[in-house]
Amino acid sequence: MSERPAPTEYHPRWFRPRVSTYWWLERRSYLVFILRELSSVFVAWSVVYLLLLVRAVSQGDSRYEQFLAWSDSPVVLVINIVSLCFVVLHAITWFNLAPQAMVVRVLGKRVPGRWIMASNYVAWALSSALVVWLVLGA
Amino acid sequence: MADQITLQVARYRPEEEAEPTFQEYDVPCPKDWVVLDGLNYVKDRLDGTLSYRWSCRMGICGSCGMTVNGEPKLTCATFLSDYAPGPVRVEPLRNFPVIRDLVVEIGDFMRKLSTVKPWIIRKDHKPLSDGEYLQTPQEMEEYQQFSMCINCMLCYAACPIYGLDQEFIGPAAIALAQRYNLDSRDEGARERLEVLSQHEGIWGCTFVGECTEVCPKDVDPAGAIQRYKLTAALDSLQAFLVPWSAR
Amino acid sequence: MIPSHDVLLVGGGGAGLRAAIAIAETNPRLSIAVVSKVYPMRSHTVSAEGGAAGVIAPDDSLDEHAHDTISGGDWLSDQDAVEAFIKEAPQELLQLEHWGCPWSREPDGRIAVRPFGGMKKRRTWFAADKTGFHMLHTLFQTTLQYTSVVRYDEWFVTRLLVDDGRVQGVVAIELMSGKVETITARAVILCTGGCGRVFPFTTNASIKNGDGMALAFRAGAPLKDMEFVQYHPTGLPFTGILITEAARAEGGYLINKDGYRYLQDYNLGKPEPKPVFRSMELGPRDRLSQAFVQEVAKGRTIDTPYGHVVNLDLRHLGEKVIDTKLPFVRELCLKYQNIDPVKDLIPVRPVVHYMMGGVHTDIDGATPLAGLYAAGEVACVSINGANRLGSNSLPELLVFGARAGRAAAEYAAGEVRISPAALAQARDEARQLANEFLHRSGGRERLSTLREEMQTTMEESAGIYRSGDSLARGADRLRELQERFGEVRIEDQSRTFNTERVAALELSFMLDVAEAIVNSALRREESRGAHQRTDFPARDDQRFLAHSLIYRTPDASCRVEYLPVTLTRWPPGERVYGR
Numbered sequence: 001m002s003e004r005p006a007p008t009e010y011h012p013r014w015f016r017p018r019v020s021t022y023w024w025l026e027r028r029s030y031l032v033f034i035l036r037e038l039s040s041v042f043v044a045w046s047v048v049y050l051l052l053l054v055r056a057v058s059q060g061d062s063r064y065e066q067f068l069a070w071s072d073s074p075v076v077l078v079i080n081i082v083s084l085c086f087v088v089l090h091a092i093t094w095f096n097l098a099p100q101a102m103v104v105r106v107l108g109k110r111v112p113g114r115w116i117m118a119s120n121y122v123a124w125a126l127s128s129a130l131v132v133w134l135v136l137g138a
Numbered sequence: 139m140a141d142q143i144t145l146q147v148a149r150y151r152p153e154e155e156a157e158p159t160f161q162e163y164d165v166p167c168p169k170d171w172v173v174l175d176g177l178n179y180v181k182d183r184l185d186g187t188l189s190y191r192w193s194c195r196m197g198i199c200g201s202c203g204m205t206v207n208g209e210p211k212l213t214c215a216t217f218l219s220d221y222a223p224g225p226v227r228v229e230p231l232r233n234f235p236v237i238r239d240l241v242v243e244i245g246d247f248m249r250k251l252s253t254v255k256p257w258i259i260r261k262d263h264k265p266l267s268d269g270e271y272l273q274t275p276q277e278m279e280e281y282q283q284f285s286m287c288i289n290c291m292l293c294y295a296a297c298p299i300y301g302l303d304q305e306f307i308g309p310a311a312i313a314l315a316q317r318y319n320l321d322s323r324d325e326g327a328r329e330r331l332e333v334l335s336q337h338e339g340i341w342g343c344t345f346v347g348e349c350t351e352v353c354p355k356d357v358d359p360a361g362a363i364q365r366y367k368l369t370a371a372l373d374s375l376q377a378f379l380v381p382w383s384a385r
Numbered sequence: 386m387i388p389s390h391d392v393l394l395v396g397g398g399g400a401g402l403r404a405a406i407a408i409a410e411t412n413p414r415l416s417i418a419v420v421s422k423v424y425p426m427r428s429h430t431v432s433a434e435g436g437a438a439g440v441i442a443p444d445d446s447l448d449e450h451a452h453d454t455i456s457g458g459d460w461l462s463d464q465d466a467v468e469a470f471i472k473e474a475p476q477e478l479l480q481l482e483h484w485g486c487p488w489s490r491e492p493d494g495r496i497a498v499r500p501f502g503g504m505k506k507r508r509t510w511f512a513a514d515k516t517g518f519h520m521l522h523t524l525f526q527t528t529l530q531y532t533s534v535v536r537y538d539e540w541f542v543t544r545l546l547v548d549d550g551r552v553q554g555v556v557a558i559e560l561m562s563g564k565v566e567t568i569t570a571r572a573v574i575l576c577t578g579g580c581g582r583v584f585p586f587t588t589n590a591s592i593k594n595g596d597g598m599a600l601a602f603r604a605g606a607p608l609k610d611m612e613f614v615q616y617h618p619t620g621l622p623f624t625g626i627l628i629t630e631a632a633r634a635e636g637g638y639l640i641n642k643d644g645y646r647y648l649q650d651y652n653l654g655k656p657e658p659k660p661v662f663r664s665m666e667l668g669p670r671d672r673l674s675q676a677f678v679q680e681v682a683k684g685r686t687i688d689t690p691y692g693h694v695v696n697l698d699l700r701h702l703g704e705k706v707i708d709t710k711l712p713f714v715r716e717l718c719l720k721y722q723n724i725d726p727v728k729d730l731i732p733v734r735p736v737v738h739y740m741m742g743g744v745h746t747d748i749d750g751a752t753p754l755a756g757l758y759a760a761g762e763v764a765c766v767s768i769n770g771a772n773r774l775g776s777n778s779l780p781e782l783l784v785f786g787a788r789a790g791r792a793a794a795e796y797a798a799g800e801v802r803i804s805p806a807a808l809a810q811a812r813d814e815a816r817q818l819a820n821e822f823l824h825r826s827g828g829r830e831r832l833s834t835l836r837e838e839m840q841t842t843m844e845e846s847a848g849i850y851r852s853g854d855s856l857a858r859g860a861d862r863l864r865e866l867q868e869r870f871g872e873v874r875i876e877d878q879s880r881t882f883n884t885e886r887v888a889a890l891e892l893s894f895m896l897d898v899a900e901a902i903v904n905s906a907l908r909r910e911e912s913r914g915a916h917q918r919t920d921f922p923a924r925d926d927q928r929f930l931a932h933s934l935i936y937r938t939p940d941a942s943c944r945v946e947y948l949p950v951t952l953t954r955w956p957p958g959e960r961v962y963g964r
Binding site for chain 2 (some may be wrong): 423424426427428429431432476479480482483484485487488489490492493494495496515518519522526527529530538561590591592623624625626717720721722723831832833874875876877879880881882883884885
């Protein structure tokens with residue numbers, strides 16, 4: 001589409017409202033979105049923490065005991081509890097959004113979104129149960 | 139039952155003021171009146187200077203989108219009585235420049251619509267004498283939802299990314315591109331991908347999901363965009379692994 | 386620098402966009418302007434629901450579609466035009482399919498067709514129940530490919546420039562800035578739609594004010610068959626929102642306050658549980674509307690705060706059928722009147738829906754004014770005669786939009802110069818607009834009051850039933866309203882997006898169109914199709930097998946002439962339904 005050929009001699013002043021720096025506080029959905037995005041930081045921290053744990057284990061008993069003591073300190077404890085909350089938020093929001101991102105077809109019919117969501121939660125529950133059994137049972 | 143309700147309407151007269159102000163009007167509030175009926179009452183009986191767009195009064199033309207109590211809505215489909223006792227704050231759609239009162243400038247959207255090539259792209263068109271392109275109801279279902287967009291732009295008003303970055307192509311334009319990509323008669327997916335796989339295209343979207351929430355026609359633009367991302371990613375992967383295969 | 390184009394289209398709806406594509410394809414070197422007072426996807430084509438008729442079923446034939454159209458039109462249709470129309474309709478609908486229109490399909494992938502009121506065979510193509518919406522968006526998106534199409538979105542045309550019997554362009558207001566601009570063109574095609582807003586209850590959007598009809602009328606072109614105003618029998622009271630004919634085609638019943646299917650009393654057949662072509666609820670629209678008025682007279686309708694209504698009963702169809710075949714009907718009822726068709730009765734009444742009359746054109750969309758063409762509802766070719774069959778108007782946009790486009794392209798490719806006198810007219814118009822609207826103060830009459838009085842006058846004097854007395858009274862009231870319009874008060878003195886100014890201009894168009902309707906109706910002393918005279922209840926082929934042509938005279942009154950109907954193969958017969 002090309003520009004209009006005739007120049008407008010009077011061009012009204014359009015009002016362009018400024019977007020506030022706190023735009024994400026205006027709606028609940030925006031706030032949840034920002035928290036969801038923030039949660040990826042804590043997901044990254046969980047991965048780092050897990051790697052540190054593995055390294056501590058591989059370096060022998062005393063290093064492992066040191067690691068556990070360090071994990072017990074109030075700061076690390078708080079960080080880990082907060083991380084847990086954010087990771088759970090991350091998982092829940094991801095599972096809930098998954099059906100929108102994927103269209104799964106079984107035998108020609110579309111699988112309803114609820115089933116995709118449910119299967120994610122079921123898989124989560126099962127793998128968590130397996131981990132719990134491995135860690136506590138053995 | 140409440141007989142009247144107060145409308146707080148945003149006014150902006152560029153020839154007289156530098157910023158919008160608000161003006162209050164009391165309008166009747168029968169149970170089948172929508173916000174648009176209230177505005178028409180103001181214009182017909184109280185203040186002829188109020189400017190706003192409307193046409194079909196039945197949620198299909200997409201003209202009457204405005205912000206009602208902070209939410210993007212079609213004013214022809216929003217009952218006044220739902221806001222009783224009021225007041226009801228009526229403002230122009232967010233994220234667009236305001237020309238006057240409740241009228242916003244949508245030229246940006248119109249230009250973006252053209253860039254996604256929203257038409258059937260084919261190497262060879264069948265002659266009319268050969269009849270129609272066969273398309274089963276299942277094939278139509280693939281894209282039908284995305285074809286329902288009335289271009290009301292409530293999704294652009296709700297999208298924080300568009301609010302922060304006007305270069306973002308936006309939900310409706312991308313959903314429209316998907317509508318053609320998924321149409322079995324179309325062969326233009328590759329061409330559109332070139333336009334949309336840029337930063338202002340699908341990758342600008344961070345899946346806030348508000349666009350789908352406010353869409354009055356259940357188009358689900360967020361879903362369209364995420365699926366498009368998946369397709370685009372797989373396409374890149376394939377091009378990387380098997381560069382000689384032309385899709 | 387005055388913008389100039391080869392062909393200028395006033396209106397960007399179905400007809401306008403189809404014409405634009407036709408011009409671009411016929412002659413890619415021509416520069417095309419689409420000047421629309423709204424963004425094209427807001428055009429009223431978008432609201433059409435039911436479908437578009439085109440012969441494709443193996444058991445169907447062109448002659449049958451022609452006969453249905455001609456008899457439905459009460460023999461006022463020009464049969465050569467009808468023959469061309471029904472032949473080209475399936476081709477145009479197919480072309481639209483190739484452009485991506487999502488027509489509903491049979492399970493094997495072929496185009497599906499459904500029955501429709503007044504048609505003897507299944508031939509209505511449909512895209513769920515949003516046919517107009519899909520057609521308009523397909524056309525609009527397709528035009529985006531053609532770089533020769535320049536759009537002037539939200540520019541309001543106020544006047545046609547005419548000199549030496551030739552149309553040479555338009556004067557238009559750019560709504561955003563309020564600037565009055567002249568755009569010259571070698572050919573102009575009017576595609577501005579109908580004039581439903583002249584009446585109080587109408588399915589038409591606020592933008593249907595008969596703009597193009599008034600523009601042509603003032604420029605000296607005649608309006609044809611203006612007395613034929615179609616009422617749609619089922620519109621929601623208050624909003625006038627249309628409940629599509631398809632609801633009856635799928636099997637809905639019309640019942641009065643006693644729960645009785647009253648149409649059986651009006652020579653429309655016997656009530657069957659399933660829909661029968663051209664019988665009962667699938668009879669033609671004018672007969673259904675007339676039945677309503679008679680039920681009101683008998684006191685068998687329901688009185689509501691919004692006037693008399695009857696009920697449309699869809700409950701026996703069941704939720705599954707309603708959600709598959711009529712999802713939009715359910716959505717409309719729930720969203721606008723809080724009624725669920727699955728469980729409740731839908732209150733309906735006849736509402737003005739379509740204008741059979743319009744700017745007089747020939748079979749190629751050309752008006753008697755050189756360089757002026759018209760297509761779509763604004764035009765009267767005539768294929769719809771005295772009463773239009775449902776699902777004929779969408780293909781009409783395509784067939785005659787394309788024809789007018791091609792004809793205008795051919796004309797514009799010839800030697801056509803813009804005369805200085807036309808430009809002088811443009812300057813005059815700009816000055817007049819400024820005086821009348823921008824610099825005026827005072828004024829006693831409220832715009833909305835004048836508009837409502839006009840609408841009430843039209844419903845009372847030129848509604849479903851008319852008489853010489855009611856029409857004469859109506860003509861007098863309209864004269865009076867024209868004078869009072871001179872004193873209209875414009876409060877909005879701004880230039881930026883001044884919608885009050887637009888509303889005033891639209892009202893002035895509507896008053897002219899209203900006068901044309903009433904005066905044409907007064908002269909036609911017979912009853913035919915949608916024009917029913919209580920003082921002349923019979924059809925009179927001797928005197929009136931002809932189109933009325935109304936011209937504006939220099940003293941701002943009008944004169945009416947008659948043009949015989951073109952008959953080819955179908956001699957006038959009786960309109961028979963339900964047998």
